[in-house]
Amino acid sequence: MPSKSPAQTLLERADKKANSSTGWFSSTSTKFEEAGDLYQQAANAFKLEKQFREAGDAYAREAECREKCKEINEAANAWWNAAKAYKRGHPDLAVQALGQTVTHLTSSGRFRQAADREKEIAQIYQHELSDLRRACDSLERAADWYAQEDATATANACFKDAADLHAELEEYxxxxxxxxxxxxxxxxxxxxxxxxxxxxxxxxxxxxxxxxxxxxxxxxxxxxxxxxxxxxxxxxxxxxxxxxxxxxxxxxxxxxxxxxxxxxxxxxxxxxxxxxxxxxxxxxxxxxx
Structure with a gap:
């Protein structure tokens, strides 16, 4: 029987921790914090093994643990790490993970970063998934957020790219x-x-x-x-x-x-x-x- 990879071993430890019942002296949030740390380690190990789908899944599990502990910034970051792993061959999953990142960033008022991630979503829709309509929507959303954060040049670049796509879609x-x-x-x-x-x-x-x-x-x-x-x-x-x-x-x-x-x-x-x-x-x- 083949031996388990380090990543697989860490993932099993993370699953075990996340599913364990809390004892007398530990709280639920401590359990999920520890599980989140283990999922992050597993994800990093999967990346070393170039198993990007598995790495993305582990980061997503980490993100869910962070959400349970109400660690919103850490959750946003874990979803973004998941997206970066998913980009290597799973663009649809990358879009979903980036969408989760954007939700956390906007809810905590970080619109400039949300705009950066929304722009990434647009690029995946345009270049990987060939969905110009959705790419256009994401570019305009990103542009609005850049504009309200006074990043005028970046907003204009997004509006201009959106205009190009509107024209390609014959929405003159x-x-x-x-x-x-x-x-x-x-x-x-x-x-x-x-x-x-x-x-x-x-x-x-x-x-x-x-x-x-x-x-x-x-x-x-x-x-x-x-x-x-x-x-x-x-x-x-x-x-x-x-x-x-x-x-x-x-x-x-x-x-x-x-x-x-x-x-x-x-x-x-x-x-x-x-x-x-x-x-x-x-x-x-x-x-x-």
């Missing part, structure tokens, strides 16, 4: 609203003002993906009123050129504008994808003979 009005919100915030600082033209470009592309070149044109006027230098930017000239091509129902001119822009400012995946969607709206327009 929500995307436009978020891009404009981040642009308004960015205009207030010399450090972030340079990025505004990109947010406005993205907002205009969202309007064009909705086949609404009138709104796109009206928004350009609004943006130029907010920042007169916008009119002279490559981004503004590019949007005006592709609007002209769309209104002329001229696919070739549209493609020419995109190629020309891309030669100077490389288009990222997001812009390439939305420009293809816009191009299809030109193709699907009936041609009148």
């Amino acid at each position: 009005p929500a995307a436009i609203q978020r891009y404009e919100q981040v642009a308004d915030q960015s205009l207030t600082s010399a450090l972030t003002k340079y990025s505004v033209k990109d947010y406005w470009l993205k907002a205009c592309l969202c309007a064009l993906a909705m086949k609404d070149s009138i709104t796109a044109k009206r928004n350009i006027q609004k943006y130029m009123a907010q920042d007169p230098t916008f009119a002279s930017t490559r981004e503004c000239k590019f949007v005006n050129a592709i609007i002209d091509a769309i209104q002329a129902d001229d696919q070739q001119a549209f493609t020419g504008c995109v190629v020309e822009y891309d030669q100077v400012t490389k288009l990222d995946n997001w812009k390439t994808s939305i420009l293809l969607k816009i191009k299809r709206t030109i193709e699907s327009e009936p041609t009148i003979l």
Whole structure:
């Protein structure tokens, strides 16, 4: 019979302690504190053995013991450790553990840390579980908490990422609203003002993906009123050129504008994808003979 690993031995000791009846001289909370310490040791030993699922489970058991002792900060930390272990191959369990962490952090008023964990949840939903809708919700929740903790730059980065996802989900009005919100915030600082033209470009592309070149044109006027230098930017000239091509129902001119822009400012995946969607709206327009 194979001998038990050190981690397995510690886990059994932890289980035994957690399930033991309390004697005359020890309280229930002491029992769970000791069991929690043993679960933590077992979890660390499982990590050494690269058994990440087992490590996550042991941290989760530790967290439950901490909760029974009303040690909220320790419970939040144990759930976070569980999430980090679960991230190695069990993203759905990582999300659940992070959710528990967030609940403890918000209940004790630690919104900045809660926002960090909520952002982690968003990244798992986006990159591991391919659930853009939930990723978007988590990013916006994190952004709200960052904003109320005066972490404005981090809040804006989350709102901008949420806007990108809204656009991927073809929720264009929500995307436009978020891009404009981040642009308004960015205009207030010399450090972030340079990025505004990109947010406005993205907002205009969202309007064009909705086949609404009138709104796109009206928004350009609004943006130029907010920042007169916008009119002279490559981004503004590019949007005006592709609007002209769309209104002329001229696919070739549209493609020419995109190629020309891309030669100077490389288009990222997001812009390439939305420009293809816009191009299809030109193709699907009936041609009148």
